[in-house]
Amino acid sequence: MNELKNTNNNDPGQVKTDLSQLDLINELEDRQRRSNNLILNIPESDKETSILRRDDDLTRCKEILTHNIQGDVTYEIMSCYRLGKFVVNKSRPLKITLATQSQALEVLKKYKQTDGHYLNRDLTPYQRNVCYLVRKELRQRKENGESNLKLAYLHGIPKIVVQNKDNITVRKN
Numbered sequence: 001m002n003e004l005k006n007t008n009n010n011d012p013g014q015v016k017t018d019l020s021q022l023d024l025i026n027e028l029e030d031r032q033r034r035s036n037n038l039i040l041n042i043p044e045s046d047k048e049t050s051i052l053r054r055d056d057d058l059t060r061c062k063e064i065l066t067h068n069i070q071g072d073v074t075y076e077i078m079s080c081y082r083l084g085k086f087v088v089n090k091s092r093p094l095k096i097t098l099a100t101q102s103q104a105l106e107v108l109k110k111y112k113q114t115d116g117h118y119l120n121r122d123l124t125p126y127q128r129n130v131c132y133l134v135r136k137e138l139r140q141r142k143e144n145g146e147s148n149l150k151l152a153y154l155h156g157i158p159k160i161v162v163q164n165k166d167n168i169t170v171r172k173n
Helices: 002-008 020-031 050-068 101-110 125-143
Strands: 034-039 077-082 093-097 118-120 149-154 158-165 168-169
Touching: 034 101, 034 149, 050 077, 050 093, 093 101, 101 158, 125 158
Parallel strands: none
Antiparallel strands: 034 093, 034 118, 077 093, 149 158, 158 168
8 A cells, every 4th residue: 555655656746547556445445344244035125114114124134133143243233224226026135234344244154044035245346246257167167067166265255166075175276
């Protein structure tokens, strides 16, 4: 980060706008702001007012997290709201904001999907694209006959790993 600042301070009258540097800075700032998770497949509330629907969503969110989190996790839900426009017979993702990034990560780690409700990290557009490409590569490799492959997150980065017959995961570089 200091290197990026120093590059722009060489000539005070000149503003350097290297798009890749700006994109990198924006991506890092966006990742730091995210203490959110998304819950998918929660049916839309049929309450009449938006306040009642929001309260209903918050209640369902708390019930789902309480039911599906394995182990002892302390978390505080700061906000909970639907993303996107309402479409009949389709449920929108429910975005939950927790007090800290560490709470969001801990909830994600301890969450075990048992009832059709999926919990995902709130990813930046760049991260969503990287995950999509890795899942696509995994599908292609499985279609080409490679077996025992699975998707694993190593330090927050999606990787394809090989799982041998003893259920030991081996990193593949």
